[in-house]
Amino acid sequence: MTQTTVAPATVAEVMAELAALEDAKTRGVNERHGDDHGVNLGELRALAKRLKTQQDLARRLWATGDSAARLLATLICRPRAFERDELDAMLRQARTPKVHDWLVNYVVKKSPHAEALRVAWAADPDPVVASAGWALTTERVAKKPAGLDLAGLLDTIEAEMRDAPDRLQWAMNHCLAQIGIEHAGHRARAIDIGERLRVLEDHPTPPNCTSPFAPVWIAEMVRRRHDG
Template sequence: MAKQMTLSQVMKELEVHGDPKVRERYVRDGAGDNVFGVLMGKIRALAGALGQNHALGLELWATGNHEARILSCMLLDPSALTEKEARKLLEPLTLSLLVDELVGRVLVKAPVAEALQGRWMDGNKELPRRAGWKLLAGRIAAGLAKDLDVKATLVRIERELPEAPHRVKEGINYCLVWIGLHLPGYRKEAIAIGERLGRWDPRPIPKGCTSSYAPEWIAAVLALRKGEKTEARKKMEAATAKKKPAPERKKGAPKKASARKRTS
C-alpha cells in the first residue's frame, strides 16, 4: 500500500538523507544551490514507498529542489500531462541530468510524446533539442515509433551531429545507438554512420563506463546481452586492475608460503 505523505513531510525526509559531500558533488555538476545531496538509491526507495502520485509529483517539481525533482519524475503520471504542461516542466531546465530523467521516466510514456519530440527536435534550444532526440530514442526502444522513417532519420543524424552543441550531440548519438540496438535491420547502417562521424567526444571514458563512440557502445551492449565482454571492455578492466595498489600486509602478520616449491 502506498505511503501517504505531505509535501513538507517528503521534503524533510529528503533533507534528513542529505550528505554534505554528495551535495558538493551535485553542486559541482550543475544542480544549483537548492540541493540536499541525497543519493539516488534513497530517492528510489522513497519513490517505491510513495507510489505514483501525480499531484505530489507536481508539488515536488515546483519546489525547484534537485532531489525533489528527481523524485517527482518517479511519481508523475505520464498520461495526465498535456503538451503545454510537459513543455512548462522541461523547457526552463538547465541541467541535462534532469532533462534525461524527465524524458526517460515520464515523457516517453506520455500520449503527447510524439508531438513534443517533433517540436523539440526541430527547435533551436539546446536542452529541448537533446530532449527531442532522447524522446525519439526512448520511443524506438519501447516500440512506439512504428511510423518512423528510419532512413531519413539516419541521414539527419549524420547531417546534424557534427555541428550540434555538445549536449545535443549526446542526444543525437544516443538515438543513433538506440537505432542500432533496437532496429536490427538498420544496425550495420547505424554502425557505419558512427564510424564516419568518428570519436566526436574527446573526453576520457569514466571508469566503469562504456565508450560514447557508437560502434563500441553498440558492440558493448550486444556483448552484454550474450554475457560476453568486448575487447575494449577487457582492456579497460585489465588497465584498472593494474592501477590497483597491492593490499598492505599487517605488521607482524606471517608471510604466505609460496605455492611454488623451492628447488635446492
C-alpha cells in the same frame, strides 16, 4: 472495525525530509555532473516508495524549483495525468541533467502525449529541449520503429551531430548507435557516419563499460546479441 487512513504528506513535510537527507559529499559529486542537490538517489527512491503516488503533491513539489523535490515528483506522479502543455513547460524548466533525464524517462515516455512532444521537441531551437526529442526518438527506434524515417534520421545526424551542443550531440549519438544496433539494413551506414564524424571517440570510459563511440558501441551490442 474502523479503517484508518494516512493523511497525504505536505510539501513542507517532504522538503524537511529532503533537507535532512542532504549530504555535502553527495552534493559535491552531483555538482561535478551539473546537478545541484545532495540527496542520495537510493534514499530518494526509498522516500518515493513510502509516499506512493500522489499527483497533487508531485505538482507542488515540482513548483518549488528544488532539484531533489523535482526528482521526487517524477517518482510519485501519475504520468498520464499531465497535459501536453504542462509537460512542455516542465521540460523547459528542467535545466539540470538528472531532472531532465528523469522527467523524460519516468514521465514523458509514459504519457499519451509522448509522440507529439517527440516531434515538436526534436525540431526545437533550444538544444536541451531538442535533446529530449532525440531521446524519445531513440526510444521509438528501439521499440516502435514503424513509421520512422530511419534514413532521414541518419541524414540529420550526419549533417548536424558533429557541431551540436553537448547534450544534443549525446542524444543524437545515442540515436545513431541505436539505429545501427537495432536495424541491420542501416548498420553499415550508421557505423560509417560514426567513423567519419568521430564524435565521442575519446570519451573517457570506465573499465568494463562500453564506449559511447558509435562504431564501438554498435559492434559490442551486436556481438553480445549474437553470443547470447
